[in-house]
Amino acid sequence: RVHVVLPNTSKHYFSSLNVKTKTDAVDARILSQFGVERVHKLWTPPPSALLQLRNLTRYYVQLQEQKTALGNIKHSKDCSHDIQNFITKSNKKLINEIDKEIQRCLKEIKKAIEDDKALKERVRKILTIKGVGLITVATILAETMGFEQFHSSKQLVSYSGYDIVQRESGTSIKGKTRISKKGNRYIRNALYFPAMVACRYNETLKETYIRINKNSKASKMIGQVAIQRKLLVLIYTLWKNNTEFIENHKSSSLDPKIETTQDSSVAELL
Numbered sequence: 001r002v003h004v005v006l007p008n009t010s011k012h013y014f015s016s017l018n019v020k021t022k023t024d025a026v027d028a029r030i031l032s033q034f035g036v037e038r039v040h041k042l043w044t045p046p047p048s049a050l051l052q053l054r055n056l057t058r059y060y061v062q063l064q065e066q067k068t069a070l071g072n073i074k075h076s077k078d079c080s081h082d083i084q085n086f087i088t089k090s091n092k093k094l095i096n097e098i099d100k101e102i103q104r105c106l107k108e109i110k111k112a113i114e115d116d117k118a119l120k121e122r123v124r125k126i127l128t129i130k131g132v133g134l135i136t137v138a139t140i141l142a143e144t145m146g147f148e149q150f151h152s153s154k155q156l157v158s159y160s161g162y163d164i165v166q167r168e169s170g171t172s173i174k175g176k177t178r179i180s181k182k183g184n185r186y187i188r189n190a191l192y193f194p195a196m197v198a199c200r201y202n203e204t205l206k207e208t209y210i211r212i213n214k215n216s217k218a219s220k221m222i223g224q225v226a227i228q229r230k231l232l233v234l235i236y237t238l239w240k241n242n243t244e245f246i247e248n249h250k251s252s253s254l255d256p257k258i259e260t261t262q263d264s265s266v267a268e269l270l
Contacts, residue, residue, distance in 0.1 A: 003040035008182075010034055046145045049119065053112050054142035060105045060135065061186060067098045109138050126238050128245040131198035131205075132231065139190035140235055147240065153233045160187040162229040179225060191228040198227055204247060205230060 013034045077083045150156045161183025167175030199209040213223040
């Protein structure tokens with residue numbers, strides 16, 4: 001049996017025992033005690049298709065990050081004085097090569113989805129959401145392994161780092177309320193641009209975005225993050241119920257399965 005725990009969980013356990021010494025022998029003893037005392041979830045190997053898809057989507061993001069870095073270098077060189085042609089040509093060549101690899105990686109992602117008929121059909125249904133593209137859906141499904149280990153939208157929101165963190169105590173401490181960001185960065189990265197599109201072209205989410213920003217005196221990013229969270233929960237709901245997105249769908253006429261399996265925030269979302 002294999003159990004996988006978050007590093008901060010074991011770290012907090014060490015702190016609760018007030019162990020000041022850190023050696024291999026002490027760590028081994030405390031970890032053994034941690035394994036015996038606490039109840040841990042059993043780890044199961046992820047499905048091969050989704051594991052391969054996760055490797056591809058993460059590599060796609062890494063290539064995009066490399067392209068952005070090279071683009072910044074190109075911009076700095078273009079604005080500099082007396083730069084050799086070798087540097088400029090070399091930089092452009094590297095950017096072109098990465099562009100080619102990005103397109104190849106995108107084809108592999110599409111092929112991975114096309115090869116699995118069941119996955120392809122369910123992805124098609126999720127793509128009925130305005131503003132959500134193939135890479136976004138592929139990334140979220142790959143990072144969550146098809147939502148196999150999630151039993152509620154709250155678990156998913158926390159895993160993605162969209163859970164709300166408050167810092168208040170009495171009258172002296174009143175920090176800003178913000179998302180924790182203690183979660184999967186690839187999911188938040190994948191939802192950034194879809195949320196921007198949804199705020200403009202998805203009528204249901206556009207109304208929510210306008211309402212949040214109207215009541216908020218802070219940055220419009222609060223509304224953007226709220227739409228990212230709603231898109232994530234919406235994708236989760238459609239996947240769990242194997243249904244398509246219906247625009248302007250009223251909560252009173254929801255499928256009974258959705259109302260019984262999801263919390264009230266999902267009903268409000270649809």
